[in-house]
Amino acid sequence: MIGFSGLTVRYGDTTALHGISERVPAGEWLGVIGANGAGKTTLLNAIAALVPYSGSVTICDRPAGRLSRRELARLIAYVPQRPVLPPDMTVRDYVLLGRTAHIGYLRTETATDRRVCAAAIERLDLSAMADRMLRAMSGGELQRVVIARALAQEAPVLLLDEPTSALDLGRRMDALELIDEVRHERSLTVLSAIHDLTLAGQFADRLLLLAGGQIAATGSAREVLRETTLALHFGAGVHVLTTDTGDIAVISRRMLRPGSGHERQRADRNEYRDPDHDQAGPQRYALNAEPER
Amino acid sequence: MTSTRNVAGSASAAGPVAAESADAGADDAVGRIRTGRPILLASLVLVAAMVIGVAVGPVGLSPLQILDALVARLPWHPHVFVPALDAAIVWQIRLPRVLLGVLVGSMLAGGGAAYQGVFRNPLADPYLLGVAAGAGLGATVVAVSGGSLALTPPAAFAGAVIAVTMTYLLGARAGSAGESPATRSGTGSILLAGIAVAAMLTAFQTYLQQEHTQTLSIVYSWILGGLSAATWSDVWMILPYVVVAAIGLLIHRRFLDVLRVGETEATSLGVNVARVRLIVVVAATLGVAAAVAVSGLIGFVGIIVPHAIRLTAGPSYRVLLPVSMIGGAAFLVLADVVARTAQAPSEVPIGVITALTGAPFFLFVLRSRRARQDLS
Numbered sequence: 001m002i003g004f005s006g007l008t009v010r011y012g013d014t015t016a017l018h019g020i021s022e023r024v025p026a027g028e029w030l031g032v033i034g035a036n037g038a039g040k041t042t043l044l045n046a047i048a049a050l051v052p053y054s055g056s057v058t059i060c061d062r063p064a065g066r067l068s069r070r071e072l073a074r075l076i077a078y079v080p081q082r083p084v085l086p087p088d089m090t091v092r093d094y095v096l097l098g099r100t101a102h103i104g105y106l107r108t109e110t111a112t113d114r115r116v117c118a119a120a121i122e123r124l125d126l127s128a129m130a131d132r133m134l135r136a137m138s139g140g141e142l143q144r145v146v147i148a149r150a151l152a153q154e155a156p157v158l159l160l161d162e163p164t165s166a167l168d169l170g171r172r173m174d175a176l177e178l179i180d181e182v183r184h185e186r187s188l189t190v191l192s193a194i195h196d197l198t199l200a201g202q203f204a205d206r207l208l209l210l211a212g213g214q215i216a217a218t219g220s221a222r223e224v225l226r227e228t229t230l231a232l233h234f235g236a237g238v239h240v241l242t243t244d245t246g247d248i249a250v251i252s253r254r255m256l257r258p259g260s261g262h263e264r265q266r267a268d269r270n271e272y273r274d275p276d277h278d279q280a281g282p283q284r285y286a287l288n289a290e291p292e293r
Numbered sequence: 294m295t296s297t298r299n300v301a302g303s304a305s306a307a308g309p310v311a312a313e314s315a316d317a318g319a320d321d322a323v324g325r326i327r328t329g330r331p332i333l334l335a336s337l338v339l340v341a342a343m344v345i346g347v348a349v350g351p352v353g354l355s356p357l358q359i360l361d362a363l364v365a366r367l368p369w370h371p372h373v374f375v376p377a378l379d380a381a382i383v384w385q386i387r388l389p390r391v392l393l394g395v396l397v398g399s400m401l402a403g404g405g406a407a408y409q410g411v412f413r414n415p416l417a418d419p420y421l422l423g424v425a426a427g428a429g430l431g432a433t434v435v436a437v438s439g440g441s442l443a444l445t446p447p448a449a450f451a452g453a454v455i456a457v458t459m460t461y462l463l464g465a466r467a468g469s470a471g472e473s474p475a476t477r478s479g480t481g482s483i484l485l486a487g488i489a490v491a492a493m494l495t496a497f498q499t500y501l502q503q504e505h506t507q508t509l510s511i512v513y514s515w516i517l518g519g520l521s522a523a524t525w526s527d528v529w530m531i532l533p534y535v536v537v538a539a540i541g542l543l544i545h546r547r548f549l550d551v552l553r554v555g556e557t558e559a560t561s562l563g564v565n566v567a568r569v570r571l572i573v574v575v576a577a578t579l580g581v582a583a584a585v586a587v588s589g590l591i592g593f594v595g596i597i598v599p600h601a602i603r604l605t606a607g608p609s610y611r612v613l614l615p616v617s618m619i620g621g622a623a624f625l626v627l628a629d630v631v632a633r634t635a636q637a638p639s640e641v642p643i644g645v646i647t648a649l650t651g652a653p654f655f656l657f658v659l660r661s662r663r664a665r666q667d668l669s
Contacts, residue, residue, distance in 0.1 A: 048561055073563025084555040088608045093550070100551050101563030106544050108611075153562070 001026045002047060002157055002189055006055035009042050009213075016042040018213045019055060026060075026156070029183060029190040031204025033197060033224070035234050038210040040193035041081065044159045047191065048078045060156055073101035077150035081161040081193075087135035091145050094134060095121055098152030120151040124178070140171035147175070151182060158183070160192035164199070172196070176203045197238075197250040201225050209233060221248045328615065331606045335619035339395070342623040346391035349630050351637060352382055359383055390523040394629045395622040396535045397520070397588045398598075400580035402621020403614060405595030406602075407542050407577040410549035410610050411570050412480055413556075419581040419595035422487040422574070426494035427456025428585045432515045433498045437505040445515065446530065446586035453582035456494055460487045461574060465567075480556065480570070517642040518589030520629050531583040538580025542614055545573050549610035592644045594621055594628075597651040604658045624651070 005021035017039050024030045032040045046053040049064055049072055057064040059075045067075070077098070085094070098120070099113040121130050124144040129137065137145065143163070150158060163179065164172040180203055183190050194200040200207055201221030209217040209224050211233040217224045225248045230238045237253035348354045354362075361373045362383040404419035412421070420426075431452025435444045464483030502512055548569045551559045556566045581595075598621040599613060606612050625643075628650060632643040 050557060050560060069560060069565050070563040073561065076561070078558075078561040080558060080561075084553075084558055086553045086608070089553065093609065094554075097551055097554060097562055100559075103547070108547065 001058070001060050002030075002191060003058040004047065004055060007043070007046055007057065008054045009039075009046050009051055016213050017046065017053070020210075020213070020215050021055075022208060022215065022218065024189055024191055026189050027183070027187045028206060029180070029192070029204045031200040031207045032191065032193045032210060033195075033200050033207055034210035034216075038233075039213040040210055041161055042213075043210065044078070044161050044191065044193055048072070048076050048159055050078075070101045073153065073155070075155050076157045076159060077153040077155040078159045079146055079150050079161065079163055081165065083146045085134045085142060085146075087133060089134050090131050091121065091126055091134065091137070091148075092117065092130045094145055095148045095152050098149040101153065116154060117148075117152045120148040123151060123182070124148045139166050140168075140174065143167055143171065143175050144178070147178065147182075151186075156187075157189045157191070160190065160194075162193055162195060165195060172199065179203075197225055197230065198248065201248040201250070225250055328612050331612050331616050332619065335616045335623070339619050339623040339626075342626040343391050343395065346394065346626040346630050347383060347387045349634060350382070350387060352378070354379060354382065389525045389528050390520050390629065391626055392528050393523040393531075393587060394520050394626040396528065396531055397584040397591065398594060398622040398625025399618040400535055400538060400584040400621075401591065401594040401625070402598035402602075403539065403542055403618035404577040404581040404584075405621075406599035406610070406614050406617040407549070407573050408595075409599055410546075410552060410614075411573045411577075412484060413552060414484065415600070416596070417484075419577065420491075420590070420592075421484070422460045422578065423456030423490040423494060424453040424578060424581050424585060425590050426491040426498065427452035427454070428582065429512075429516055429590065430456075430494045430498040430501075432589075433501050433508075433512050436508040436511045436515070437501050446527070449515075450582050450586035452494075453585055454578065456490055457487075457574070457578045457582075460490045461571075463490070515589045517644055518591040519632065519640065519643045520588055520625075521633070521640055523587070527587040531587055534579045534583035538576045538583070539618060541572060541576030542580075542618075545569055545576075546610040546614040549573070549614070553608075553610075590644070591625070591647060593647040593651050594625055597647075597655045598624055601651075601655055601658050 002024040003022070006019045007017055007021065008015065008019045009017040020043075022030075032043060034040050042051065045051040047057055047059075047064070049057070049067075059067075059072070062071075062075070064072060095117045096109060096113065099109055099117065102113060103109055118127075118130075121127055124147060126141070126144055126148060129141065134142065134145065143166070147163075158179070160179065164175050167175060176199060179190065179192075182188065192204070194204070204221070206218065207221055207224040208215060209229065216233055217229055222242075225240055227238055227240050230236075230240070230250065239251045239253060241249045241251065243249055344356055344359065347359050348356060358375075358379055361375050362380050364370050365373050365375045365380065366384070401419050405417065408417040408419060408421050409415055428449035429452070431448035431450070432445050434440075434452075435442075435448045440448075461483060464486030502509060548559075548564055551562055551564050552566070552569070554562075560566050599617045602613055602617045602620050606616050625647070628643055628646040631650070632641045632646045635641050635646075
């Protein structure tokens with residue numbers, strides 16, 4: 001379970017999160033969506049206590065502000081957007097880092113720690129490569145290695161910051177399916193920032209749309225992924241389609257500069273007006289071809 | 294996962310030393326980082342270096358003669374005949390010098406490895422945070438004020454500790470306004486503060502020295518460094534610092550491995566980065582300052598030894614830190630043997646030897662390692 005209320009994060013004079021509140025029940029996957037700079041990563045960092053914040057955060061009914069780093073790391077496993085992957089570290093040693101918070105201060109890893117790591121490596125089909133150096137792994141394999149480290153942490157809450165941004169389409173699906181399976185196996189609470197709106201709708205139980213550090217919408221994919229909402233907050237025209245399997249597909253419309261041959265779409269642009277950026281007006285959107293990835 | 298695979302994997306990955314250790318414990322629990330074999334090998338090298346250090350000199354001694362001289366000092370020892378001259382050479386001249394080399398070498402190399410780990414900077418050396426400049430200023434103050442030479446070690450030690458304290462306080466405060474844990478904890482600003490503090494203290498030291506040119510040779514020879522003045526009292530004086538520093542560093546080596554993924558991730562994995570860094574810096578600084586106080590500024594050991602060990606025994610600090618300490622000790626003892634015999638009866642500055650022998654060796658290791666990687 002993750003709860004936060006009145007969560008505010010300031011970077012100098014800039015306020016990245018404006019006192020937002022939300023509750024993620026145990027076992028739920030909450031997908032956090034929003035344009036670049038909307039506060040997705042900041043929200044994850046605040047929950048993991050990696051940035052100073054005001055307001056309160058509760059993890060599994062315990063106030064995060066009173067927990068030590070070790071206690072926090074046993075409750076939250078964090079997969080960053082661009083993990084640091086020491087090239088000369090083996091897969092096994094890297095996954096073992098996930099046990100850091102379980103190993104006593106002056107102690108070394110126990111047989112239990114090694115067994116948990118071996119199980120995480122096995123679960124992600126990495127056993128054959130356990131002694132390989134990270135430099136010898138492909139992008140998809142590295143993604144699994146990072147997830148294995150998070151599983152070895154044995155925390156009930158999993159925070160994922162754009163877990164699939166570096167992967168191709170197939171690997172991206174694999175990784176998300178895997179996270180979903182593991183979530184069900186271990187009834188993890190998952191909170192992930194995710195750029196791909198279609199995937200966000202397919203995998204998350206619920207979506208939270210951030211805009212300018214505030215919650216613009218929450219709800220099911222059907223409720224949040226609406227053409228007008230997305231156009232407003234992403235500054236790009238989209239088509240939202242419902243597939244015959246019931247999935248929501250978000251497709252960006254090409255929106256090019258006036259006079260570039262796509263005149264017919266210009267009329268659409270004028271419908272979208274972002275109240276926060278009124279001075280920029282509709283022209284602002286004319287520079288955007290599609291939501292940034 | 295079978296143990297056979299494990300052996301093959303570690304062998305190709307971690308170099309010859311680790312490969313042998315994997316061989317030895319292949320039926321052991323899967324995935325344990327094996328530190329025993331590299332430490333044992335390094336210790337054998339150190340013992341050999343110490344025997345050579347005591348044996349070689351104007352009067353050559355055989356290992357047996359050394360053993361006799363040592364045994365003769367034991368309580369309830371068997372009766373052995375030891376010429377008084379041999380006993381004096383071993384006990385009064387060579388043994389304190391070799392032991393001081395062991396202590397100094399272990400601290401320079403161990404401190405270098407620790408700084409490299411905690412600042413995640415391969416170019417970090419033990420003098421990084423102002424130890425050298427502070428110690429140099431302390432020694433210069435004693436020399437120009439005409440103080441007794443016996444005051445030099447405490448003054449150098451104090452200068453080094455004060456310099457690092459200044460660096461740390463200035464750097465950590467400058468960094469405290471940062472936004473991410475990495476910038477907030479101030480690693481980058483501590484390194485920059487170290488450069489500034491070192492420059493300032495060196496300027497002050499140069500000024501003092503120019504004002505008192507008659508002490509130039511005293512200061513210069515201290516800065517060059519060496520073990521020629523080694524006595525038992527030096528050994529006893531720095532031993533407590535070395536022991537405390539070694540324990541402090543060794544019990545935190547696991548955290549240095551976690552820090553390899555960066556400060557933010559180490560934090561999210563449950564490490565209190567600021568605290569670990571403070572403890573490691575304090576321990577390394579005490580050890581290095583004590584070493585510098587009795588031996589001056591011996592360069593190159595602190596950067597070359599950890600890298601040579603890293604290239605042969607692998608990058609895990611659990612192996613790297615202890616093996617660097619042992620290897621640094623052996624390296625400095627051997628370098629000292631060369632320093633006092635190459636141009637006997639005069640001595641070559643030991644820093645010249647460490648650089649002249651260390652650099653080609655390091656390049657050789659670097660080359661062979663590269664070659665092996667290219668092949669694999």
